[in-house]
Amino acid sequence: MKRALPVLAVVATAMFALAPFYIMQAPIEATMGLVQKIFYFHVPSAMMMFVSTFVCGIASALFLFGKRERADRVAVAAAELVVMFGLIVLVTGPIWARKSWGVWWQWDARLTLSLLLWMIFLAYLLVRKYGGPGSEKLAAAMALFGMADVPFVYVSVNIWRTLHPTTSVVPTLQRSMAGPFWFSVAAFAVLYILLLTLRVRLAHQQADVERLYLIANED
Amino acid sequence: MAEFFRVAWLVMRKDLTVEVRSREILYTTVFFAVSCILVFSIALVREGRPLEDAAAGILWIAIAFSGTLALGRTFERERHAETLRALMLAPADRPAIYLGKLLGMLVLLVTAEVVIVPLVALLFHQRLDVEPGLLLALLVLGTLGFASVGTLFAAMLVRARSRDVLLPILLYPVTIPVMIAGVRGTSALFQATPDVPVAQMFIAILAFFDVVFVTLSLWTFEPLMTE
Amino acid sequence: MRASVRCVLRRIAPLLAVAAICLVVVAPVFAQGGPQPPEGFVPVTEVPASEQLPAAPLVMGAYAFVWVVLVVYLWSIARRLTKVQAEIDRLVSRLDKGA
Numbered sequence: 001m002k003r004a005l006p007v008l009a010v011v012a013t014a015m016f017a018l019a020p021f022y023i024m025q026a027p028i029e030a031t032m033g034l035v036q037k038i039f040y041f042h043v044p045s046a047m048m049m050f051v052s053t054f055v056c057g058i059a060s061a062l063f064l065f066g067k068r069e070r071a072d073r074v075a076v077a078a079a080e081l082v083v084m085f086g087l088i089v090l091v092t093g094p095i096w097a098r099k100s101w102g103v104w105w106q107w108d109a110r111l112t113l114s115l116l117l118w119m120i121f122l123a124y125l126l127v128r129k130y131g132g133p134g135s136e137k138l139a140a141a142m143a144l145f146g147m148a149d150v151p152f153v154y155v156s157v158n159i160w161r162t163l164h165p166t167t168s169v170v171p172t173l174q175r176s177m178a179g180p181f182w183f184s185v186a187a188f189a190v191l192y193i194l195l196l197t198l199r200v201r202l203a204h205q206q207a208d209v210e211r212l213y214l215i216a217n218e219d
Numbered sequence: 220m221a222e223f224f225r226v227a228w229l230v231m232r233k234d235l236t237v238e239v240r241s242r243e244i245l246y247t248t249v250f251f252a253v254s255c256i257l258v259f260s261i262a263l264v265r266e267g268r269p270l271e272d273a274a275a276g277i278l279w280i281a282i283a284f285s286g287t288l289a290l291g292r293t294f295e296r297e298r299h300a301e302t303l304r305a306l307m308l309a310p311a312d313r314p315a316i317y318l319g320k321l322l323g324m325l326v327l328l329v330t331a332e333v334v335i336v337p338l339v340a341l342l343f344h345q346r347l348d349v350e351p352g353l354l355l356a357l358l359v360l361g362t363l364g365f366a367s368v369g370t371l372f373a374a375m376l377v378r379a380r381s382r383d384v385l386l387p388i389l390l391y392p393v394t395i396p397v398m399i400a401g402v403r404g405t406s407a408l409f410q411a412t413p414d415v416p417v418a419q420m421f422i423a424i425l426a427f428f429d430v431v432f433v434t435l436s437l438w439t440f441e442p443l444m445t446e
Numbered sequence: 447m448r449a450s451v452r453c454v455l456r457r458i459a460p461l462l463a464v465a466a467i468c469l470v471v472v473a474p475v476f477a478q479g480g481p482q483p484p485e486g487f488v489p490v491t492e493v494p495a496s497e498q499l500p501a502a503p504l505v506m507g508a509y510a511f512v513w514v515v516l517v518v519y520l521w522s523i524a525r526r527l528t529k530v531q532a533e534i535d536r537l538v539s540r541l542d543k544g545a
Contacts, residue, residue, distance in 0.1 A: 092508040119392040132380030205530040212537040
């Protein structure tokens with residue numbers, strides 16, 4: 001994985017440098033106009049956020065039930081990424097919404113539950129920070145419950161009539177828009193792996209520091 | 220299997236016996252809920268009168284807030300008397316202990332709701348006799364969903380720092396689907412002509428939520444409560 | 447497992463991870479069912495000039511925000527990594543001196 005890091009970094013940078021050009025070339029959407037272009041970063045960020053919630057959930061499950069220490073580090077890294085990508089989604093979304101729907105925020109199903117997933121993983125980080133000793137397990141349970149809540153997002157989108165474009169919009173995306181969109185998704189995916197790897201390495205090193213402190217204090 | 224339910228029953232009976240003797244948590248929960256309802260009714264006012272269609276929302280907010288307090292108090296009592304450690308040391312199935320505590324909590328909260336719901340109906344001129352079965356199902360399933368997650372979180376926070384504020388921080392985001400389904404379902408039933416299909420749909424969602432989260436809680440109780 | 451196979455697996459693991467992520471992400475979207483009449487996006491070749499101006503600062507603002515968040519997060523990781531690395535070096539030298 002160490003060798004892959006510089007490669008990933010170069011690839012991610014290159015893709016992000018190219019992405020704006022692709023996005024500029026994409027045709028302008030009829031009803032929403034230019035502001036719809038936010039979609040090319042907003043949706044991939046949302047995808048990465050949801051992927052990260054699953055990564056965190058699965059890692060937390062491995063930590064809680066499989067008792068694997070290393071899984072806990074992946075979990076905290078993934079949780080930080082949920083919060084970060086979630087921040088992007090929750091800011092770019094309202095910017096887009098303000099222009100195209102006229103309101104900054106709407107309490108429809110998907111928006112509400114994206115916000116609440118973000119809050120759940122923010123709570124995860126809060127518990128780890130302020131919960132005192134043994135808070136890793138508490139946070140892991142929180143992540144599991146957060147992940148279990150995700151299906152309710154898709155269910156509620158289908159039940160409630162919402163302002164948000166329905167999920168089926170991606171498969172029916174016109175050819176000319178699909179190219180830049182999937183390129184952006186790929187760019188974000190590479191970036192996600194890069195960030196996750198870096199953050200996990202940080203977690204490993206922090207664990208090493210703890211261990212060294214223990215050894216040092218034994219003498 | 221029978222042993223499992225026997226242990227759960229014993230734990231529940233213990234909790235309820237303690238509660239019946241002092242009635243401390245029940246009274247304080249009900250009173251706090253009533254205060255909540257009062258504050259919200261005064262805060263959400265239009266033309267000098269409380270908003271009629273805010274009834275469902277106010278009801279469930281009161282349940283959530285007072286429920287959180289009840290959870291905190293119940294486990295504080297356990298922590299104080301060190302009975303939780305004794306329970307963990309007992310040669311009993313851990314998930315059974317969770318189930319017992321959950322059922323005890325459920326009985327407590329539903330008992331509180333027996334007072335709270337008619338009060339809300341009275342204040343907001345709502346009829347309770349139109350679809351009582353559906354309303355009852357909504358309340359019980361919603362309370363169960365809330366209590367299932369709450370009991371687990373409260374139990375695991377017993378030994379944590381800042382446990383008072385961490386419980387709401389952890390509990391509310393996860394139980395928002397319960398709140399949404401509860402409020403929407405209740406307001407569907409509180410309409411002039413109750414919207415039965417909508418209410419039934421939300422009851423189904425709550426049932427699904429309960430199954431998923433009670434199972435998840437049973438599953439995670441053991442690893443969480445062991446060092 | 448043989449060392450060479452493991453080595454190869456470790457190399458292609460990042461690529462496999464990317465592929466897996468893409469699949470995981472795409473699956474629920476496609477699970478929604480077959481193509482339905484497009485409800486959101488329809489491209490158009492012409493856009494009245496009046497539409498473009500107000501939107502541009504919003505679009506640029508959104509993209510700028512994305513960049514800022516990513517850069518800040520990367521910087522935060524870098525800062526924490528250097529801090530931890532310094533800490534490790536300090537502890538290791540202390541242990542070496544002690545030993």
